Amino acid sequence: xxxxxxxxxxxxxVGVFMILKFFVQLDFIKVVADELEQWCLVVFALAIIxxxxxxxxxxxxxxxxxxxxxxxxxxxxxxxxxxxxVGIADLAIHGDISTGSGFQYLFQYILTPLSAAMxxxxxxxxxxxxxxxxxxxxxxxxxxxxxxxxxxIGRVPxxxxxxxxxxxxxxxIMTVPNAAGQRGLIIGAAMGMIATGLRVIFGIxxxxxxxx
Amino acid sequence: MQNVKLExxxxxxxxxxxxxxxxxxxxxxxFLKLPLHLSYAPNQKTLxxxxxxEGLPSGxxxxxxxxxxxxxxAELLPMHRALVxxxxxxxxxxxxxxxxxxxxxxxxxxxKEVCEExxxxxxxxxxxxxxxxxxxxxxxxxxxxKIGTSIPETxxxxxxxxxxxxxxxxxxxxxxxxxxxxxxxxxxSPGARQWLQQVQTRYKVRMVAGVTAVMAPDLxxxxxxxxxxxxxxxxxGAAEYEYLLKRPGFAMSGMNVQSLTHFLILGxxxxxxxxxxxxxxxxxKAKEMKSTST
Amino acid sequence: xxxxxxxxxxxVFLALFLFTALFISFLFLSRKGRTLYLRRLxxxxxxxEAVGRATEMGRPVLFVPGIDNxxxxxxxxxxxxxxxxxxxxxxxxCSLIVPTRNAIVLSVCEETVKESFTAAGRxxxxxxxxxxxxxxxxxxxxxxxxxxxxxxxxxxxIYMGAFxxxxxxxxxxxxxxxAIQVAGTASIAQLPFFVAACDYTLLAEEFYAASAYLSRDxxxxxxxxxxxxxxxxxxxxxxxxxxxxxxxxxxxxxxxxLF
Numbered sequence: 001x002x003x004x005x006x007x008x009x010x011x012x013x014v015g016v017f018m019i020l021k022f023f024v025q026l027d028f029i030k031v032v033a034d035e036l037e038q039w040c041l042v043v044f045a046l047a048i049i050x051x052x053x054x055x056x057x058x059x060x061x062x063x064x065x066x067x068x069x070x071x072x073x074x075x076x077x078x079x080x081x082x083x084x085x086v087g088i089a090d091l092a093i094h095g096d097i098s099t100g101s102g103f104q105y106l107f108q109y110i111l112t113p114l115s116a117a118m119x120x121x122x123x124x125x126x127x128x129x130x131x132x133x134x135x136x137x138x139x140x141x142x143x144x145x146x147x148x149x150x151x152x153i154g155r156v157p158x159x160x161x162x163x164x165x166x167x168x169x170x171x172x173i174m175t176v177p178n179a180a181g182q183r184g185l186i187i188g189a190a191m192g193m194i195a196t197g198l199r200v201i202f203g204i205x206x207x208x209x210x211x212x
Numbered sequence: 213m214q215n216v217k218l219e220x221x222x223x224x225x226x227x228x229x230x231x232x233x234x235x236x237x238x239x240x241x242x243f244l245k246l247p248l249h250l251s252y253a254p255n256q257k258t259l260x261x262x263x264x265x266e267g268l269p270s271g272x273x274x275x276x277x278x279x280x281x282x283x284x285x286a287e288l289l290p291m292h293r294a295l296v297x298x299x300x301x302x303x304x305x306x307x308x309x310x311x312x313x314x315x316x317x318x319x320x321x322x323x324k325e326v327c328e329e330x331x332x333x334x335x336x337x338x339x340x341x342x343x344x345x346x347x348x349x350x351x352x353x354x355x356x357x358k359i360g361t362s363i364p365e366t367x368x369x370x371x372x373x374x375x376x377x378x379x380x381x382x383x384x385x386x387x388x389x390x391x392x393x394x395x396x397x398x399x400x401s402p403g404a405r406q407w408l409q410q411v412q413t414r415y416k417v418r419m420v421a422g423v424t425a426v427m428a429p430d431l432x433x434x435x436x437x438x439x440x441x442x443x444x445x446x447x448x449g450a451a452e453y454e455y456l457l458k459r460p461g462f463a464m465s466g467m468n469v470q471s472l473t474h475f476l477i478l479g480x481x482x483x484x485x486x487x488x489x490x491x492x493x494x495x496x497k498a499k500e501m502k503s504t505s506t
Numbered sequence: 507x508x509x510x511x512x513x514x515x516x517x518v519f520l521a522l523f524l525f526t527a528l529f530i531s532f533l534f535l536s537r538k539g540r541t542l543y544l545r546r547l548x549x550x551x552x553x554x555e556a557v558g559r560a561t562e563m564g565r566p567v568l569f570v571p572g573i574d575n576x577x578x579x580x581x582x583x584x585x586x587x588x589x590x591x592x593x594x595x596x597x598x599x600c601s602l603i604v605p606t607r608n609a610i611v612l613s614v615c616e617e618t619v620k621e622s623f624t625a626a627g628r629x630x631x632x633x634x635x636x637x638x639x640x641x642x643x644x645x646x647x648x649x650x651x652x653x654x655x656x657x658x659x660x661x662x663x664i665y666m667g668a669f670x671x672x673x674x675x676x677x678x679x680x681x682x683x684x685a686i687q688v689a690g691t692a693s694i695a696q697l698p699f700f701v702a703a704c705d706y707t708l709l710a711e712e713f714y715a716a717s718a719y720l721s722r723d724x725x726x727x728x729x730x731x732x733x734x735x736x737x738x739x740x741x742x743x744x745x746x747x748x749x750x751x752x753x754x755x756x757x758x759x760x761x762x763x764l765f
Contacts, residue, residue: 130480198526
């Protein structure tokens with residue numbers, strides 16, 4: 001079917017051009033590849049409209065029908081509306097949304113603390129995850145426990161104050177076993193990425209097309 | 213699935229995690245302002261960043277990509293401030309941009325703060341001559357690849373809307389051949405890895421990075437292969453950099469709390485293991501008693 | 507010729523050529539009838555049981571296809587797994603919630619789930635409201651997914667794709683809500699968090715092999731075999747490099763130039 005074949009051909013052509021750009025120094029290839037990158041940037045930027053439409057479609061209907069959890073959906077719609085309207089007003093009145101504008105105010109005093117609070121949750125979750133995960137069940141778990149403890153002590157200045165051996169051990173663990181393991185994982189992940197990339201470019205796997 | 217359930221019970225057993233959250237929160241609040249007078253020994257990765265900037269000839273341009281948002285401000289803002297201070301104090305130039313939409317306001321804020329500080333020390337820095345904020349470019353990896361190809365084509369205007377042709381600092385700057393050092397601050401993707409793939413590997417530009425503590429283990433391999441000359445990992449890296457600059461800031465004051473929190477977590481790990489071992493011994497005893505009685 | 511071809515990238519070209527040659531060779535072998543072996547992946551094998559558990563409990567399955575954009579290979583790999591999970595969910599007559607961080611990923615996931623339900627003979631069971639765009643902001647998305655976990659209480663959480671700092675927040679909240687969790691990612695920094703909090707974790711290349719494991723398509727399996735053999739060649743080259751560097755340290759700069 002044409003509907004199935006056209007996206008696959010587009011993928012193959014664009015994929016091949018992007019690979020060729022890396023290896024071939026012809027002006028024609030560079031111009032086409034650069035233009036495709038520009039189109040990509042435009043598509044990504046316009047995709048936000050799709051997102052806004054989806055949020056409105058889903059959440060407004062729940063709010064209007066007072067379905068389950070409708071107060072939370074109301075908060076989503078109102079927050080989105082306020083940010084958009086304030087941003088548009090700033091652009092219309094002041095010409096930009098930089099320092100001093102209402103949009104910046106909302107960003108700095110609402111979004112920033114909320115995001116920072118969510119990120120800060122990691123500190124608490126790491127404590128509870130460490131409590132659960134670092135159990136000396138077997139030799140490998142004991143190795144994990146000991147190396148984790150040494151790195152935790154060695155990476156903070158208080159460890160260096162206790163003994164200079166801690167930062168040295170911590171550095172050795174990070175530089176030798178950790179880097180070796182990381183490198184192995186990175187190489188393996190890169191192989192998987194190449195395999196998946198080639199499958200997508202050659203049209204063998206088409207996840208962008210209904211997940212086939 | 214049966215084994216999963218049993219494993220899960222064993223994993224979570226012993227202590228309600230709300231006690232852990234309470235202990236961490238209480239410790240942070242209690243020791244936030246208490247000075248501990250810690251000693252610092254900056255590691256080779258931090259020294260690598262410091263030396264990379266110290267070694268640049270006066271007037272060189274540093275390209276700074278601040279790819280993080282307000283969520284990771286606590287870890288990356290101190291190192292961002294310290295790096296910008298170091299670069300401008302050495303009379304180097306900065307071209308800054310971001311591939312995160314929340315990056316440009318943070319870049320703007322840091323430039324303002326550092327320039328105020330330098331002004332008090334008698335060093336006047338001018339926008340457009342000593343530093344410029346090119347703003348945000350959407351597209352993630354593709355945007356980074358485009359920046360590598362041509363900076364003015366990717367950013368025809370700066371964050372304030374001025375054409376780059378009218379900015380003195382951008383005169384003659386086409387791509388990374390004119391850049392002395394690439395400095396990336398990042399928390400995820402797009403970030404250091406993407407800059408390494410799309411720019412450092414292709415154009416062989418010198419590079420240093422500042423990342424959150426979680427991302428730092430990722431960069432050890434690239435440091436060892438000399439693709440990056442150094443990197444700052446988390447608040448500790450920022451504190452070590454402030455120590456090298458002899459400019460104590462938020463990072464050094466945060467080290468008090470972080471040091472003690474690490475020990476608290478180790479205490480919980482020890483407690484967890486004590487509870488785990490006592491549970492195993494209890495189960496063995498119960499099994500023995502059962503087999504004796506039968 | 508050297509002015510057309512970028513000689514500094516010759517090593518990458520040769521590696522890519524070798525990989526492609528291996529891929530085509532295994533493709534040829536599979537077409538000739540040779541069975542390509544793939545070892546068991548516990549995490550993937552557990553998905554069907556986990557979906558069955560969700561059906562028994564009358565609770566939905568939550569599938570998070572990562573938080574990155576459609577141009578990220580991990581997202582594409584995650585969506586390939588989503589297709590199979592959606593078919594399983596349709597067969598078991600369960601419900602599937604797919605929150606996305608990106609609008610383009612939303613469109614692709616909508617089509618994927620719809621087609622999977624249709625392929626399983628249950629087009630009526632597809633609910634477009636369950637495929638949701640939440641937010642482009644990383645932690646706003648995380649907070650929203652946590653809210654879904656705590657309010658809608660899915661019995662099974664599947665995380666397949668690119669994850670960053672929010673990995674631990676998602677998996678810990680999922681653990682606290684009592685869900686069975688299966689994760690797969692090539693975001694190496696986040697693997698320890700998933701291993702600590704999830705019941706099954708697919709590590710890096712296992713995640714990329716998941717769609718091959720599920721489909722058993724010879725064309726897809728060929729690429730996995732090619733990457734395995736390429737890894738063997740890489741290990742051999744690394745060992746050779748170590749031996750050469752130790753026998754003749756002066757050869758190290760030349761070796762560095764080659765690679």
